[in-house]
Amino acid sequence: MDEQEAYEQKWKARIDEWKAKIDFLEAKAEQAEADTKVEIQKQIEDLREKEKIARTRLEEIRQSGSEAWSDMSRSMETAVENLKDGIEQALDRFK
Numbered sequence: 001m002d003e004q005e006a007y008e009q010k011w012k013a014r015i016d017e018w019k020a021k022i023d024f025l026e027a028k029a030e031q032a033e034a035d036t037k038v039e040i041q042k043q044i045e046d047l048r049e050k051e052k053i054a055r056t057r058l059e060e061i062r063q064s065g066s067e068a069w070s071d072m073s074r075s076m077e078t079a080v081e082n083l084k085d086g087i088e089q090a091l092d093r094f095k
Helices: 003-031 034-063 069-092
Strands: none
Touching: 003 034, 003 069, 034 069
16 A cells, blocks of 8 residues: 555545544434524534535545645645534534
């Protein structure tokens, strides 16, 4: 396995882990009171969009040439950091 493949696998695993957390948040939102539920659903929609962006960046890296992937990795890291931060903020609401 080369460095690019390892990088791709690492980020795919993290995105999948965060998707599971989004699913958890969605299940918790179903149990919340009406006004809280609406607010949390908006956060979840935002998180789903960030997840989509992260997956798109990962696919772009997969399709890039071996020289371009390191440059693209910066945008990937930004996308997944945004996703991670959003999930952590949403999870804090349930503590």
